[in-house]
Every structure is written in structure tokens, then in C-alpha cells.
Amino acid sequence: MAPAAARQRGSLCRAASRHVLFGLLVLNSFCEACKEVTFNVPSKLEAGTLVGKVNLKECLKSAEHISSSDPNFRILEDGSVFTTNTTSLSSEEKTFTILLKDVQGHEEKTIDVNLLGHQEKTPKTRHTRDTVLRRTKRRWAPIPSSLMENALGPFPMLIQQVQSDAAQYHTVYYSATGPGIDKEPVGLFYMDKNGNIFATGPVDREEYPMFKITCYATSADGYLLETPLEHTIKIEDDNDNAPEFTEDCFQFHVKEHCKSGTIVGQVTAKDRDEPNTLHTSLRYRIVSEQPSSPKIFSINSESGVISTLSSQLDREKLAKHILLIEVRDMGGQPFGLCNTTTAVIIVDDINDNVPIFSISSYEVRVQENRVNVEILRIPCLDKDEPNSTAWQCKFTIVKGNEDNHFAITTDKRTNEGILCVVKGLNYETSQLKILEITVANEIPYVIVPYSSALAQGTCTVRVIVQDVDEGPVFKPCLLRITIDGCAKGETVVGKYLAEDPETGNSEGISYRIPPEQCKWLSINENSGELRTVTLLDRDQQDRTNKQCNISVIAIDRSGKTGTGTAWATIGPCNRSPIVTPIDYILCRDKKPIFVTAFDPDMSPYSHPFTFDISDMSMRAEWQTVQNNDTSIFLSPMRDMPFGIYKIPIVVRDNAGKEGISMVTVNYCDCTTPSDCNRSQQVAPAVVLGVWAILAMILGVLLLLIILITLCVCYGRTTVHKHVIDDSANQNLILSNTEAPGEEVMDPNIIPLQAAPVHSREHRVGMGRHEVSTGGNAFEMSKGHQTLNERGQAMMEQGRDSYSEWHNFTHSRLGEKVYMCRQDEENKHSEDYVLPYNYEGRGSLAGSVGCCTDQQEEEALDFLDHLEPKFRTLAETCIKR
Template identity: 75%
Template sequence: MAPAAARQGGSLCRAACRQLLFGLLVLILFCEACKKVTFNVPSKLEAGTLVGRVNLKECLKSAEHISSSDPDFRILEDGSVYTTNIISLSSEEKTFTILLKDIQRHEEKKMHVNLLSHQKKTHKTRHTRDTVLRRTKRRWAPIPSSMMENSLGPFPMQIQQVQSDTAQNYAIYYSASGPGFDRDPKGLFYIERETGNIFATGPVDREQYPKFEIVCYATTADGYSPEKPLPHTIKIEDDNDNAPCFTQDLFEFVVPEHCKPGTVVGKVIAEDRDEMYTLHTLLRYRIVTEQPSLHKMFSVHRDTGVITTLTPQLDRETTPKHTLHVEVRDMAGQPFGLCNTGTVVVKVADINDNAPYFGHSSYETKVQENLVKVEILRIPCLDKDEPNSPAWNCRFSIVKGNEDNHFDITTDGRTNEGVLCVVKGLDYETTNLRILEITAFNEIPYAVVPYSSTLTQSTCTVRVIVLDDDEGPVFKPCLLPITINGCGTVGTVIRKYLAEDPETGNSEGISYRIAPGQCNWITVDENTGELRTAKLFDKAMTGRQCNITVLAVDRSGKTGTGTVFATVGACDKYYPTMTPTEFTICRDRKPVYITAVTPNESPYSAPFRFDISDRSMGSGWQTTQNDATSIYLSPRNDIPFGIYKIPISVRDNAGRQGTSMVTVNYCDCTTPSDCVRHSDPHISPAVTLGVWAILAMILGSLLLLLILITLCGCYGTGAVSKHVTDDLANQNLIISNTEAPGEEVMDPNIIPLQAATVNSCDHGVGMGTIGHEVKTGGQSFEMSKGGHQTLESGRGYGQSTMEQGRYSYSEWQNFMHSRLGEESIRGHTLIKN
């Protein structure tokens, strides 16, 4: 029975192992593909035992060939791992590799499998084990360990102990992994297997290894882990073993001269490798020395390292560069702190605090007359500012004596000199001495700062002596533009083109000719210089141009040249005219449409510009432009009816002007057809008078005088009234006006109306009158009909001006006799002629 019992016990043991392996398989399935897989197994495995299952698909989906590096293990397609032989694990772990290949894609991957064996130290009941696992782990989670860097030992030096409470129930062995244990720097630490004491084997540099993150393990002798792996930190405490250092060997800054105190120059930066936010890295700065050391010019902020100016007396012209030695010290600047020094160079930038100036106050030079584009003088410019900078570069200006722009001055950028040149020829005969006033300034404005010199504009005087030269004739102007009439005949004089002797200023003894190779449009008279047309021009040549060189030769043979710029103009025989020229406008004041025409072609054609040429004749009228060839003409509101002659000028596109007289009958009508010029009772028709007609006029005047004498006799000289009534005067005027042909010789001065207001229409036919043409003996003259408003008072066109004053009968009779005598003499003269 004993052997059977033993066999039965062995079967039960194998069954238990299989169950344990199956439980571990669940955990293994979650391992990542192609990474190391670990199985916890008994120290002895029977042949055909399932060790576990790996995920082959996640490692290589299309694995065609699966093999194991250890023949004691066989791998199935589903990833199951079986033993092929009885395996006893003499050591705590065994490792083999699963090889996966995809022959078509030429892919190959490996998966490492690690077998860990474990054995219980003592056998406890399940109830007891569960109770142990539920206990609180007080010693398994110690506080982070610390170790002073650069410690002097003695070594090995214990720095911490880890211990598991499960050591009360199991034989616990301790181990650790991570930097300092099994990774670089290997061997720096070790842990005692039985006690959990962690030791350091030597000193550590915190700046290289500020801390070590390790993992501690607690296991039984058979490989069972009653505790989870414990992450643990070994912190290296900082020691002030590093002095601060500047980030640069040399700091260079630039600051403008004469800047304000407190101007930021730059910032120095230092670093300390010791632990941040401790006294070991709390840095302070100070300036140790400053060169030159005459005055302290700069300061440094002790906390930030920012360097600023202390005074506005930085002067580049005196000290262009300053050198500072700056110290940085840790431990908040305490004397026992570590320190270092650095060098700072501050360059003083130039500003324009020095004005340019001339070496001399006056210069003198000579130049031959008529020379152009020649250098006549170089003027040095001195400046204390930095050479070749905008504050040093000089610019010059001629402020006086160059009003005719004969001179120009530029700057030689290499020497900073002013180069004075003649750009237009000088004339000795005009003046033999030119005095120029020249100033100098810089490219940038002058900066007025403390301790800088006062700005004074540097000025120098240049005397330019013009030397005489016997020169040839000079045309005035040197370029003469002319326009040749396209309709002109051959030999038509265009104008004269004369040259003068610059010595004498006259044209005597000078002959003229056209230079060879010129266009044959004009000729020049050898003696007089008259330009004449040399050919006929057709319409196709209109607008064409040609430069013609004319030569002038004096008695000594010297020659001068001039240029005639000739343009062929259009054939402009005709001026623009108005059509039609006679119009009638009724009381509705509707404008009339007037068009201008011309047979000429461009440019002597449209667009036209219209204007009333004589405003005294057309002040009561206004024009409105309609288009390029026409206008509207309309009366203003304040003119009476009548016939008006309005002179309208028309200017073509080339400026040629013609004037047309437009006659407008401004009539009291509804339509123009209702108004016949000769039927208008307010407009007397033009009458051609002979000798008998003039005689009849004189007789009519005598008859009027007789009527007046008779009336005076009826009333008597003694009983006559002082004043003549308005009705009587108006009656006489009306009767006189209705008799024919007495009204033709009525003179407005026959009845002297004092203080009478006469409205002037300014339309060229008299003061409120209609002109009548009188012809006698082949000659004609106009006679005015006076008293227009008085004559028309009966028709509502005006009121009698006699109301302005009254006269006695004797005054009126004396006046009438004198006027009648004048009319008699005038009539006699007309009859005689």
C-alpha cells in the first residue's frame, strides 16, 4: 500500500501543479507580444506539462515557422508552451527563446521566456496565509533615503533598511534593482539579502546623479513574493561644491554717449550647478573694478546682474570703451560663498554731438567762362564724431550766390570733402566774379545733450573768378520752338532767329546758315536771320516735328549754334463761326440753341469754348455750354424787351478765336411766329431818309414850337402858372410822339428831366431806346429815341420821369428855343450834305 499511496500522492501533486500553472496562464495572456514573458513554475516539471501560453499573433501575425531555442520545450500554434522532458530547475530561473519567422515577408522576431522557480519555506494553512497577507505593511514602505554628496565615508556606509512584516511568517530574502544596483553606475549600492540593509560603497556627485529610483523585492526561498515590488528613492543631498560661472567669457555691450543716468547697458548672467532654490545657488553680483578708473560710470544690480549708467558724462570722443570686472558669489553674497569673476566691455556709441566745421572761413578759385561740368574747388569738412558714420558724413549746401543754379556741390564720401562744380556755363560779360556762401551739416540731425558743444552753423565763403574767353555768337534762345502754318506758301516768313556776340551784345557782322543734313522745311536768310518756309506741306504732315540746327558765324570765324524745334501745324485758314445768328425769344425766356462750325481739322476744331466778348453789350445775357460745339443763349431776368446785338467769341481747341454777332429779338409774344420785327409798336423800324424827309422833320419841330407858343399865349404871361402840370407835359410828349416823322428826330435832351433815372440795358442800342438808322446821301447814322420810359408809360412799360421835377414856363421856353436852334442847324447841315 505504501508504493500505491506514494504514487497516488505523486498524482495529486502533479494535479496541483497543473492547476497552479493554469492559474498563472491567465496572468501570462496579458503580457505584451515580443517582450520578455515570465512564468512562475515549480522547481521540477514533468514531461508534457503545460507551462503557459504566449500571444504569438500580437508578436507576428503571419508566423509560418515556430521554434524554441531549448529542445526541452515545445511551442504550439496557439502559443501553448509544453515541456518535452522532465525538467528540474537547479537555479532560481531558466530562460529560453521562441523564434518566429515569416518566410514570404522575410520577417523574424524573437520572444524571450523566463521561468522562475519558487519553494515555500514552511507550509501554512490557507487561512493563516490569507491572514498574513491582509496585515498592514509598516516597514515595507520607508521614507525616501538620503545621502550627502561627496561623503567621506567610511564605506560601505548604510543609508537605509527595508523590511517586510511577512518576515514574521516566512523566510524573506531582499533584493533590489535599478541605477546603482544592476544598472550604471553598477555597484554603487547593494542590499543585504537577509536584513534588507542598503549600503553605499563610495561617494556620489549630486550634479551627476541627483537621485536614484530603485525597486526593492521581498521573496521567499521558493520564489514566492508575498509583497509587491517596492519603488524607493535614494536622494543625494547637495553640497556647495560648485562655484557660480558666467555664461560667457566676455560680455560686450553698446550704449549711446551722453545717455541719461539709469540707462540699461546690458545684463550679465551666471549659472551654478548646485541645487536650485537653495543658498548654494542664490547669486549676487558686484563690479570689482572699472577701467578707466577716473570716474565710476556704471553700476550692476546685485540680484539680476543688469548693468546701468550712473552719469550722463559718457563721451565717445574722450573714452570710446570701458572695461568692467564683475564678480558673482553664491550663498547670497556671503564672504564664505564661492565666487567667480567675468569681464564686461562697454562700447560708447557715437551720436551727432559735434557739428562739422570748415578749416578756413574763405576760399578762392578761378574758372574759364562757358565751361560746364567741371570741378573747380574741394572744401575740407572736419568733424570730431566717429569717422564714416552718419554723424561724421558731411553734406553741403550753397545758401547764397547760386540763385541761377550755375553751381552744384557734392560730397566725396572717401575724404568727406565738398566738391564744388560748375554745371552751367558762366558768362564773363555778365559778371566776372561770383561769391558763394556754403554751409555744412551732417546726414543726421545735431543732438543737443548735456555737456555737448553749442550748435554753431559752420559757413565759408567762396570767391569764384570768371576768366574771359573769346567765344562765338550765342543764340537767344538756344532752343526756338516754331509752328509752321500748314497752309503757308513757299517763302513765307515765320520769324527771325538771331545770335549775339557775347562780347558786344549785338548781332552785327553775324551771318546765318542751316547746318548740313537737316530737314528741308525752312531756310534762313544769311544776313537777317529770317526763317522762311522752304516747301509746301500737305495734310499728312500735320503734327510732324523736326529739330533744325542753325549756325551763326561772326567776322572772326567763330561759330555758335542754335536749334529750331519746328512743328507743322494744321491748315487754319478759317475761324470758327456761329450759325444761325438771328433769333427770337418770347416772354417765356426759352433759351435759343447756337452752334459753332469750322472747316478746319484738328487741332483747329472742336471742342469749342464760347464767351460773350463784350460784356458791356451782352451783360443782360448768359450762355450755357451744351456740348463741344454748341451752347444755349438766354436773357437774364432784369432786361426789357427789344432787339439786342450780342458779340459771342468762339475759341477752337488750338486757341484760335473768331467772333460772331448774334441778333436776338426779345419780344413780348407767346410764340416766335407772333412777333414780326417791323410790326412791334415798341421797336421803330430802320428808316432810310432823304433830303425831303429831313426837311419834314425840321418842319415838324417848328410846328411843335408854334403849338407851344400858342398855348402860352392863351394863358398869358402874367397869369401863367409857376409849374407846368404833369398831364400837360405828358400830353405834349404823347402828341409829339404820335406825329410822323417828328418822332424820328426827337432828342432826349429836348425835355430836361432832372434827377430822372434811366435804366441801361447795355445791349448796344442806347439807354433804354431802340436805334433807328438814318441814311442820307449814301451815308447812314443812328438816331436815338429818348424818353423810352415816358413814351411807353401809356402801355405799362414805365412811368413818366417828369414826376421827378417841375419847371416854369419861362425856363422850359428858354430851353426849347436853344435846343430848337441846334436842331435847325443840324437839319440844315443834313440837307446840305
């Protein structure tokens, strides 16, 4: 029994042990049709408890659907009302509705059920021994019944007996419903009141393999003593069906000369008897084979797979084999049922036969200059299957057609070779052509046993050329011309000339195009030049008319004519894309420049565009980032000086047409492009390099040497040489110091000032000291006083020790120039060498160049290592 049925039956048994639910009385077992029904029940009902029984047939005979409005109650088909869950009637009254539906008749009825709860009373016992139930055997759930298929009787035949344990205490009446009893097939079985199940006749298992019936055990007054039992009647199989093949005739294909053991196909059969029994255990065998010898095929007895026994299948000998195959059940035993079918095996062709020529040599005649004319048909023989790739012949001219005068094709219907002249023969050049032609199949030849030997067919054709008085001949006979889709009228697109075959030149030949030809082109009557007639813009042309076949006639002096063909095709009108605009300003924030391109063509000859920089050196300095189909962002890849840069941008359209645009970028020291004055920007081409700076420094040094030389010469003519014992002063030179400072107290230091220069002469700024390039005398800074004797001696001494002074100043000057070359960001300074015009004597401003001593404190380490003779000067400079 099912678990739910077992629980219900257990509840009923417990109720019986308590004297049938403490005196539960069914007040109205069979009430009037569709009337309200009332049951007195205990205030607590266990799951699976019988509440009562309602007469459903009287309310609606054709009820197909029975349901309860309360899920705690279940209604059976006989009207029995059972609890599905433990239910408590706290209010001592409960109401629910039974719904009956006739789906086909579209009719519905309802029955109201009232439950009146009362407190349980101690039940009266019928027998004292009923207080404790003891079971020794459970008979209400027997094993499934069985009935042999096609049983011979006698009928009715007893199948099984069911019995309830309630029969120990009550008089039990048994009944059953379900398929085979009161449902189709009606009447095959019935159950008597004692629980015996009988069969009334034979049953076909293939039609009804089993029956599931419902058994009831009730009291004399209709009280359901047990939960309804679902019982199975299984029909045992009888081998009453012979196996049948799935097809009346099987058809398979196999390649000829296939290897032994090659699978050809599989036959299958089915048996209606019970699966996985001897009744459906099938075995196959080949009964006969046509032809009967030799035996070429075998079959797997269990799977029905057919395979080859040898490789002697030859389609050219026999293209079809027929097998008679038997299938038998009961594992192939002689007493098993059997059936037969036919298997047709078709042998497919392979290329195991080479094609051959029926005739080995031919001779034909053809007039010179004739083209596209058939001159010979060559038969071919092949034993393979007609119209197959192994039968179709392919001809090849292997010798004698070096000038491509001939072509040979295959007639697919007759398998003949068709030899044609496709290029006119010239009698004056050659009167005889000997062709050697071979033949093969469209697929490779397969070497297998029992096939013919491999020998390629060859034949020879002698072609005799006949002389004909001929007119001009165009070379080539078909001229292909591609016209630019953007070409304008009267554009020369080519020249089409004809020659006199007798003279081999084009003199005296005129040309014309017959009327009603394509009107795209015209031809010059004398020169043969082809020109466009109208504007041929691809974007305006009908795409169905973009090609044109033009016949051109050539006429010689004698009136003979020749015809040629010009095949004109309008090519794409693909103009180069360009960048617009091409001038841009890039400020110091280096915000990327938005560069766009334009192409007047239509798709697919327009965007999407691809951009690139054609100059390899520029690619290392500038980068492009694709924005969309028509634009990019252009930006520098590293720091670079301000100036004007010209960048060649290559733009390619979707068809690969490219155009180069020179984009000018003004890298300006500005915040917004509108703040940039282009005239003030310095092009990168004029930025001074290292060598230019060194050249200027060397020039300054040269001018300084000349100045010192002049001073020495002047001093020797006016001042007597005076030797000073303190050799430290030998490294001091004359300076343009305007006057001694307040802290300069050492008498060995004599500040000097050079005479002023003329207004048009230049000087090079070098910190606080300036070297004059045009002066010729020295004067004192205040009142233009002349040098005293000691100063003259020191000056003279300085001239004699110029080499020592040069060694000292040269390294310092180079260091200062190097420091002047860079600013805080290691960029070139723009004012490290500046020319100045003379502004007047005694300027208090001093030098304004970058090489001043404003950063002297950062490079005075060398003063710590001077000799004692120079310390006085070093201390004075530091106190500055």
C-alpha cells in the first residue's frame, strides 16, 4: 500500500480499538440529493479518519471532478469523507462544501457539509478482547496479481483474493472499480463480496500490459472499514508476436574494391512482445546472396550490421548485390518466431579505369585569322560509371600551343574533346601546327587490384593553316579599358590600333565605331585614340550599366576591314581624403588637437578613415589617437620647444585611397589659442644648438684675446715694467669695476674700468664683469682718472702673465656658460648669450644676462682650495 493509505488504515485501526471513535455515529449516510449534510464528530479528528459518507450519485450522476473547499478533508468517488490532517473543532462546529463538476455537460453541483463536534466519551466495547488488537497476518495489501496472456480458461478464472483485518471484528463486504471492471475494457474482471478477483476471458498483453483497480472493504451499512486499496493485475507475456523488420527492403551503398571488414549498413527489426525477455531476443542471419558465389557479405547476428568479407567488389562486373536476411526471436532458437527482408547493396564507382582515345592521330584544316571556331571533336572512352567524375574526361594540349592559338574543352554530354581556334593563325608566319593532346579524369586515378593498368591516353592533331586575303587585324582582339569614374569629357583613356597582316604596321588604317554602340567612348579616326564622351562619375551612374562592350572597325586603303572589341569598365571615382582645416594652435597645456578629414565620395569609398604620420621622425614626437570614423586627436609625445611644426598626416578611406595633408601646428606659450601671436613665435629651425653656443663662446674668447693684445701693446708704449713680488697678483686682470667697494681695503687689488664703447659696438654679458670688444684704453671709473704707477706696473705684470690668467678664467667661463644654458626645468635658456647696444657710460644696471653672479654662491667651492696668494681676493669676493 502507499504510505498515505497505510497511515489512513492505521488511523482506522486505532479508531476501531477505541470502539470506532468513541461512538461516532453517521447520522446521514445517504442523504437526499444535493441537500445539506450534518455529521456529529469528536472535537478532535486524527488524519485519515472517516467522517461520513455522502450520496454523490443522487446529486450529480455524471460527476467527473470531486473536490472539497477545505483541504483538511478528502472526498472519495463513493462519497466517503476522510480527514487529511489532524483537525480540531475548537468552536465545536465546522462547515465546508463538496463541489461536483460535469466537464462535458458543463454542470456543477455543491453539497454543504456541517460537522458538529462533541467531547469524547468512553466508548462501549462490543467485546472485551477488542481493547487490544493483536494481528498475526496482514491481508489487505496482497502482492500484485498476474494473468497469463491469451489464457485458455476455463472462465471465470480466479486470479487473487484480498482480505481485510477488519474481518476479525466485522462482517466485511468487498468490491472493486477501475479499468477492466467498470471502465474500459469493461467486464474483463470482477470481484465478489468475499474479495475474490476473477477474469472473464483472455487478455492481449500488447494491448493491456497491466490493470490498476481500486478495492473497497465496507460494512453491511456501507461503512468503509479500510482505506481503498490500489491493486495491480499484471498480464504475463506470451510469445505470440513474430519480429518484424523496420523496412520492407533495405538499400545500402559501398565503394568498389573496399577493404575486407568494411561496414555496409545495418538492418533492424522489432518485436511487440515484452522487452528484455527471450520473446524479444532477436538474431539475424543471411539466408541467401545474389550472386551466390563468391560470398562477399556477412552479418552480425545480434546487431544486424552487414560488412564485407573480401575486396572483390567490382562495379564494372556487377553493380548490385541482393541479400535475403532473416530475423528470429527466442535467441535464434528453431522454435522461435521469424521473419525475412531483402537488402539491396549498390556498388559505387571509383576511378579505377583510365580514359583512352579511340583514334591516335587527326589532321584538320583551318583558314588563317579565323577565331572562336571549332575545328575538331575527339572521342574519349572510359569504363567507369557514365556521367560520374570518374568518367568525365579532361583534355590538355601539352605541346604545340605555346602561342595559345588553340583551346580544348569537354562536351559533358558526350565526353568528347572540342578543339577550337581562339587566336587567329597567320599563314605568313606558320603553315602547320602539330598539337599533342592528353586526356585524364576530373578526379585522380586509383590503383586497386583487378583494375586496368595506368596508361595515359595521348593523340596527335596536325593543323594545316590555309592562306586568306585578309584585312586589318586588331592587336589585341579584345582590349580591356578601365575608366576613372571621375574622368571628364575628352579624356584619353587608351589607344586601339590594328595592323595590316601583310606589312605588319598600322599605316593607312582608319578607325570608326559603328552607331548604336555604347556612347561612353569615341575614337580618333586616324590615331585610334579612345576618349571619353561625357563625364563619367561613378556616383551618378546606374550600377547596372557600369560596363560596356564596344566594337571598333579598322579599314585599310583597299577597303578591307577588321573588327576589334573594346571592353570598357567604369572604375570607382575614389578621391583622396584631405584634412581640413590644416592650421592649429597648441598651447602650453598641450591639450590634444582635434583633427578631422573630409572625403567627397560616397560609401564604400568614404569613411571610416585611418590616420597616420608619414614622416618616421615625426612619429617619435607626435602621436595620433582615433576619435571616431572621421577624426583623431593629435598631441606631442614629449617636451619640445615652442615653435611651428609641420606634420604630414596620411588619411586613408575605406577603399584604401590615401591622401597626404601637411598639418601646421603652432606650439605657442599661451593659455588659449586666441592669446597666441604667431609672429612672436620662433620656429624650431632657428633654435641654437650646442655647437652654435660653443661657436659664440669661442668668438667671445677670440675678441677677448685681441683686446688683451691691444692693451699689452698700448701699455708697453706708456708704462714702464714694474715687477711685484706678490706673485698672487699675476692672476688678477683689469675689470670694469666702477669704484672700489667699501669692504675692498687690500692695496693689492686695483679696480679698473674699461673705457666706454661706441654705441654700435657690442659686448657679451658675463655676470657682473663685461669684456669690451671695441675699446682701446682703460680709464678709472670715477672722473676718468689715469692709472698710477703701481696700477701701470700691475697692468704690465698682468700682460706678461696672460697664460696663467687664461687658464684660470677659461674653466670658469665654460662653467658659467653651461649653467646659463639651462633653466629650472633643464630647458635651454633663451638669454644666455645676448647682444646689447651701448646705453651710455656709467650704467648702474650692469649686465642683465643670465650669466650674472646671482648664483655665484652655488659654485664657489673652488675658493676653498686656492693658494695663499689668492685668499685675499677670495675673501673680498665672498664678502660681497
